[in-house]
Every structure is written in structure tokens, then in C-alpha cells.
Amino acid sequence: MIDKEVASVEAAVADVPDGATVMIGGFGTAGLPNELTDALLAQGARDLTIVNNNAGNGESGLAALLAAGRVRKIICSFPRQVDSHHFDALYRSGRIELELVPQGNLAERIRAAGAGIGGFFTPTGYGTELAKGKETREIGGRMYVLEAPIHADYAFIKAERGDRWGNLTYRMTARNFGPVMAMAAKTTIATVHEIVELGALDPEAVVTPGIFVQRVVKIARVATTAGGFASAPKAASQRSGGAA
Amino acid sequence: MNAVKWSRAQMAALVAGDIADGAVVNLGIGLPTLVANHLPAGREVVLHSENGVIGMGPAPAAGAEDFDLINAGKQPVTLLPGGSFFHHADSFAMMRGGHLDVCVLGAFQVSAAGDLANWHTGAADAIPAVGGAMDLALGAKKTYVMMEHTTKTGEMKIVERCSYPLTGVGCVARIYTDLAVIDVTPRGLVVLAMADGLDHDALQRLTGAPLAPLR
Numbered sequence: 001m002i003d004k005e006v007a008s009v010e011a012a013v014a015d016v017p018d019g020a021t022v023m024i025g026g027f028g029t030a031g032l033p034n035e036l037t038d039a040l041l042a043q044g045a046r047d048l049t050i051v052n053n054n055a056g057n058g059e060s061g062l063a064a065l066l067a068a069g070r071v072r073k074i075i076c077s078f079p080r081q082v083d084s085h086h087f088d089a090l091y092r093s094g095r096i097e098l099e100l101v102p103q104g105n106l107a108e109r110i111r112a113a114g115a116g117i118g119g120f121f122t123p124t125g126y127g128t129e130l131a132k133g134k135e136t137r138e139i140g141g142r143m144y145v146l147e148a149p150i151h152a153d154y155a156f157i158k159a160e161r162g163d164r165w166g167n168l169t170y171r172m173t174a175r176n177f178g179p180v181m182a183m184a185a186k187t188t189i190a191t192v193h194e195i196v197e198l199g200a201l202d203p204e205a206v207v208t209p210g211i212f213v214q215r216v217v218k219i220a221r222v223a224t225t226a227g228g229f230a231s232a233p234k235a236a237s238q239r240s241g242g243a244a
Numbered sequence: 245m246n247a248v249k250w251s252r253a254q255m256a257a258l259v260a261g262d263i264a265d266g267a268v269v270n271l272g273i274g275l276p277t278l279v280a281n282h283l284p285a286g287r288e289v290v291l292h293s294e295n296g297v298i299g300m301g302p303a304p305a306a307g308a309e310d311f312d313l314i315n316a317g318k319q320p321v322t323l324l325p326g327g328s329f330f331h332h333a334d335s336f337a338m339m340r341g342g343h344l345d346v347c348v349l350g351a352f353q354v355s356a357a358g359d360l361a362n363w364h365t366g367a368a369d370a371i372p373a374v375g376g377a378m379d380l381a382l383g384a385k386k387t388y389v390m391m392e393h394t395t396k397t398g399e400m401k402i403v404e405r406c407s408y409p410l411t412g413v414g415c416v417a418r419i420y421t422d423l424a425v426i427d428v429t430p431r432g433l434v435v436l437a438m439a440d441g442l443d444h445d446a447l448q449r450l451t452g453a454p455l456a457p458l459r
Binding site for chain 2: 028030031078081087088091098100102103104105106107108111122123125126129130170171172173174175176179207
């Protein structure tokens with residue numbers, strides 16, 4: 001019998017080794033798998049490469065992992081935020097490597113890895129600093145830059161509902177990077193708010209088919225409040241260390 | 245010069261007036277966001293945000309925010325009937341693939357050839373952060389820029405060549421400033437409209453690249 005349900009976030013991340021590449025989903029306040037990131041911090045893995053849109057907000061989740069010195073390199077599109085002080089300090093003191101990637105290229109490089117694509121030509125970034133040293137080609141009168149896939153050992157994502165086969169649905173803009181990160185990692189761990197009987201998810205509405213998911217963990221429904229946006233509710237800015 | 249500068253609301257109304265019924269539009273963070281408040285009645289315009297939503301409605305009432313439903317500026321939004329959600333790769337495919345009609349962005353500088361600089365000042369101690377800026381620059385059939393005509397200290401923002409790091413090459417179709425509306429064409433910059441009290445020579449003196457009057 002296939003049963004991808006794992007009893008706890010601690011058990012779900014127990015085998016992440018030192019040196020692993022870990023994708024972490026989420027954008028703003030939506031879809032952050034902070035329970036898994038917190039469990040990884042407690043688990044102790046170090047020398048990690050992290051793939052995320054940002055580089056941590058406030059004191060929790062990815063920011064805490066950075067603050068603990070567990071991350072060797074981060075691949076992201078927008079590290080600088082009002083509450084990214086842990087990343088800022090590491091970067092300014094040369095203690096973390098940054099690979100800055102335009103957001104759409106980041107998503108497509110992740111998707112490419114999951115789809116078995118060896119690289120692709122994109123117009124985004126052509127003629128800019130972020131394309132320096134990269135192969136370019138004129139195709140149909142337009143200039144393109146060659147970009148490589150981004151593979152990962154693990155992906156941490158947050159979905160809404162799942163079943164024991166790992167089929168997932170998401171909630172609104174919390175979907176963000178989840179479906180593509182799920183495809184790109186050897187081991188994808190999804191947190192869900194509800195685990196339902198096989199067959200209970202409408203097959204027409206499944207967003208991530210279970211083939212892309214190895215572990216499913218149920219978590220409590222707690223509103224995500226970190227996310228680096230200035231007008232967060234009061235409780236949120238307190239928790240995230242006072243977003244400006 | 246006794247020109248009466250356009251207010252931010254007037255600039256937003258000018259941009260909004262040029263967005264056609266049925267258009268799918270991405271409004272960048274900051275000044276461009278104001279355009280949503282000025283769309284003429286009777287035009288159905290669909291708003292896209294690159295974090296994975298199309299068909300956005302107005303901001304929710306205080307207390308009614310749902311932090312799973314946000315825009316790329318990480319602000320809570322609402323969804324209109326007909327709206328939908330999708331993942332990041334699909335969202336950027338909508339832009340890169342030329343499916344959006346208009347994208348409106350802020351800028352540090354725009355060149356005579358339509359090069360855009362809006363992501364990085366190039367300052368040595370700045371932490372670089374690009375986000376979706378480079379994708380947005382190429383993200384629609386037409387990329388419009390909305391910005392002040394000059395900086396607060398009077399430096400020109402419309403220039404022969406950008407001195408700040410580029411976001412995109414030759415991507416800007418039209419510039420809306422607080423003084424003028426200017427098209428970027430193969431024969432250079434062409435003035436479409438000017439604020440009251442301004443003449444061509446005065447506008448040219450505030451612009452770092454040659455301007456052709458509308459013929």
C-alpha cells in the first residue's frame with residue numbers, strides 16, 4: 001500500500017543531510033512551509049543550498065535558518081526586504097553566497113528541472129548584469145539567454161489538502177512555487193491542513209499529482225504572518241521582528 | 245517654466261485612459277498601482293499579478309484580509325468572478341509568452357531606445373534584488389513606464405543611455421511623466437501630450453534625449 005503520510009514534521013525532515021539543496025516554497029504571506037523549515041533548523045543540517053523567492057523575513061522560518069549559519073548559498077530573486085536583516089548581515093560580511101535570478105527565470109529553471117529539460121533560451125535578462133557570461137543566441141530576430149535547470153534534493157512546500165498518494169490542492173495565491181518545486185526535487189515534502197481519503201479530491205481539481213510528492217504531513221491551520229510586507233497586522237509585525 | 249505638473253492621480257488617469265476595454269494588465273508596485281483606481285467606467289480590464297492571480301479586484305475592507313490572497317506587492321487583494329489562480333511558472337509564461345496586453349512599471353531611467361533601468365542603482369554597498377522586474381520589462385505586448393520627469397534633485401531620467409544597470413533592452417513603448425506623455429519609436433522619442441504651461445523647448449531642456457513633437 002502506498003502511504004506517503006508522515007506523522008510529524010520532525011520525521012519528515014529527519015534524513016536531510018548536510019550539504020543538501022533544499023527548495024522552500026512560499027511568496028509573501030502565502031504558502032510558506034515554515035513548520036518544515038523550523039523542523040530543519042532543529043534537525044541541525046548545515047552547509048545547505050536554499051532555493052526560495054526571498055532570503056528570509058523577520059526571525060522565523062528561513063530567516064532563523066540563515067541566522068543559525070546553516071546556509072552556504074541561497075538562490076533567490078529578491079533577498080532585500082524590510083525585514084531581511086539576517087540575510088543582509090551574512091551577505092555584507094561575505095558569509096553567504098548569493099545567486100540572484102529574475103523571478104520568472106527562477107520559476108522556469110525550477111520547472112525545467114522537474115520536466116527533464118537541460119536548459120532553455122529566455123529573453124528575460126538579456127543585455128543585463130544578470131546575463132553576464134551566459135551564452136546568448138538570436139532566435140527569430142530576438143535575443144535570448146541560455147539558462148540552466150535548478151534541481152534539488154528536497155522541496156518543502158505548503159498545500160491545502162492532500163491524500164495518501166500525495167495528490168495536492170492549494171489555496172489561492174499560496175500555490176505560487178509549490179507545483180514547480182514539487183517536480184524539481186528528489187524528495188518533496190508537502191504540509192497540508194487536511195488529509196482526505198483517497199478519491200475524495202476531485203481528480204479534475206488536483207493541482208499537483210502525487211507522483212511529484214514523496215511525503216505529506218498534516219499541520220495545524222495557523223495564519224501565515226511573516227512575509228516582509230509593511231502593513232502586516234500588528235501581531236504579525238511583532239512576530240516578524242517589526243516589519244517597517 | 246510655469247508648467248503645472250500633473251499629479252500622481254492625473255498621471256494614473258492618463259495611463260488608465262490608454263488601456264483598452266478587455267485588456268489584461270499587470271500594474272507594477274508603487275505609482276503604477278494607482279492606475280487601477282482610474283480605469284474608466286464601462287471598460288472591463290483584467291488585472292494580473294505575477295505571484296499567480298488574474299482577475300484581481302479592489303483591496304479588501306480592513307479586517308477582511310485573507311493572507312493567502314495577495315498581490316506581488318504582498319498586499320491583500322480580492323478576486324473578481326472569473327478570476328483564477330496558477331503557479332509561478334505559468335504566471336511568468338503569461339508575461340514572457342506575450343499574453344498580457346499592457347504592463348505598467350516605475351523606472352529610474354529610460355533611454356531614447358526604450359532601454360529600462362529600474363531594479364538597481366548600482367551602488368557598491370547595495371544588496372541587489374531583482375524580483376520580477378526583468379520579467380515584467382518584457383512581460384507584455386506593451387510596456388509603459390510611469391515616473392517623475394526628473395529626480396528630486398533635478399537629474400534627468402529620460403536619457404540617451406542609461407547609467408544605472410539595465411532591467412531590459414529596448415522594451416519600453418511609452419513613458420508617462422508628471423510633465424509629458426512620450427512614445428518610444430524607431431525614429432526616437434515623440435511627444436504625445438504635455439502638461440499645461442509647458443512648451444516643447446522647456447520640455448526638451450528637462451529631457452536627456454532629443455524629443456520630436458507630435459506631427
